[in-house]
Amino acid sequence: MSRNWEEDNQNPGLKVLLGSAEEAGEKYVFARKQQLLHMFLRLQLDMDGEELTEQETALYDRQIRVWGADAQRRLSKSHILVSGLKGTVVEFCKNIVLAGVGSVTLNDDRLVTEELLSANFLVPPDENVYSGKSLAELCCDSLTDFNPMVRVSVEKGEVSKFSADFFDKFDVVVISSCSLSTKQSINEKCRKSLKRIAFYTVDCRDSCGEIFVDLQNYIYTKKKNDEAVECLLEYSSFEVLEYSTEDNLLQTSIVLSDEKYGARENEMKEVCFVENRRSCLTSTQLGNLMYRNRAQPYIHWEAVSVPWRSLPRRVSKLYLAMRVIEKFEELEGRIPGETSAADLPNVQKLRKELCEAQSLDESQIPDSLLERLLEGRREFPPVCAVIGGILGQEVIKAISGKGDPLKNFFFFDAMDGKGIIEDIFRQKS
Secondary structure (H helix, E strand, O other): OOOOHHHHOOOHHHHHHHHHHHHHHHHHHHHHHHHHHHHHHHHHHHOOOOOOOHHHHHHOHHHHHHHHHHHHHHHHOOEEEEEOOOHHHHHHHHHHHHHOOOEEEEEOOOEOOHHHHOOOOOOOOOHHHHOOOEHHHHHHHHHHHHOOOOEEEEOOOOHHHOOHHHHOOOOEEEEEOOOHHHHHHHHHHHHHOOOOOEEEEEEEEOOEEEEEEEOOEEEEEEEEOOEEEEEEEEOOEOOOOOOOHHHHOOEEEEEEOOOOOOOOOOOOOOEOOEOOOOOOEOOOOOOOEEEEEEOOOOOEEEOOOOOHHHOOOOOOHHHHHHHHHHHHHHHHOOOOOOOOHHHHHHHHHHHHHHHHHHOOOHHHOOHHHHHHHHHOOOOOHHHHHHHHHHHHHHHHHHHHOEOOOOOOEEEEEOOOOEEEEEOOOEEEO
């Protein structure tokens, strides 16, 4: 019938047909992968169809009346990693365990010291009990007593050395008491995951506290004029390291349905936000959403490398002071929080260098504030309760998809009693 393959392959018309078939096959494979990915993410993140047990419904009856059975179901199926168990984080752990999350994994291999005991109510005061046990092991025992229905476990090791695959098991990652480079590294690993992982850092020094939030690209529901409205927020990373362009060949853009694009109601329920090993955005009940693919450079936002001269005029002084202290600890190779008033002259010198490089007046970072942060080795339990409560509230919002989430920094100073939210980012392409 055919002369031979080589002769047929020289036929221009056949080449076009073969090329079209190959292209169609690639498109089918890509579309099928998308469908499977959406199914996987639906099971992993939304967990629809998994009802609360009678025991869970009875135990969480009061809070179900506040945020609903659907939100409680999402909480009960969520998995949270917590690293760095200082006073603020302990308050947070207590709050989410009582709220009824699915599981909490603790990571902190430090042994108990007098300083750690001062703000950690989960550690028994009896030395015979905590002798030889790590902080994570002791906190695990106490948290299990708070709510036996929540699975609390311990993961040993240095959190900065965990592989990217390790973080895929979690829906939320909360870290504290770690270096600037560790924050950057873990944030990057969370963003590389095939599913969206909510990332938080929290630090409390003296009577001051800071929370950083990265929900990547996040859709949530809020009420407006007695109607449920879907909202999309784009978050900046703490400070993502540079990616190779090969990892960013294709990006999928999300746009709210509009007559301009002819989107139909409920056209798409779940959307993969970025292809090729980048962060994903999924949700049931997204409402009217559509997507289109286009080749473009990967765009991300950084929260701690923003040029200071481009910050809002009344940005919190705590933001600037914390960046100076972080930089000092990194340059000196210090463990976070291992500072004292004796370091003030060197920190002042660094502040001067940074302010000159950033064209910022040094008065924006007062000596009195720097001194307080440097001396703040011990945490104040009342401040821990405030910061830990706010953090717990934000994590519950992120898991349930209900309520306006914090974006992207929260600062608290007990000296004036004010809590300030700052949205700080730098767009890069």
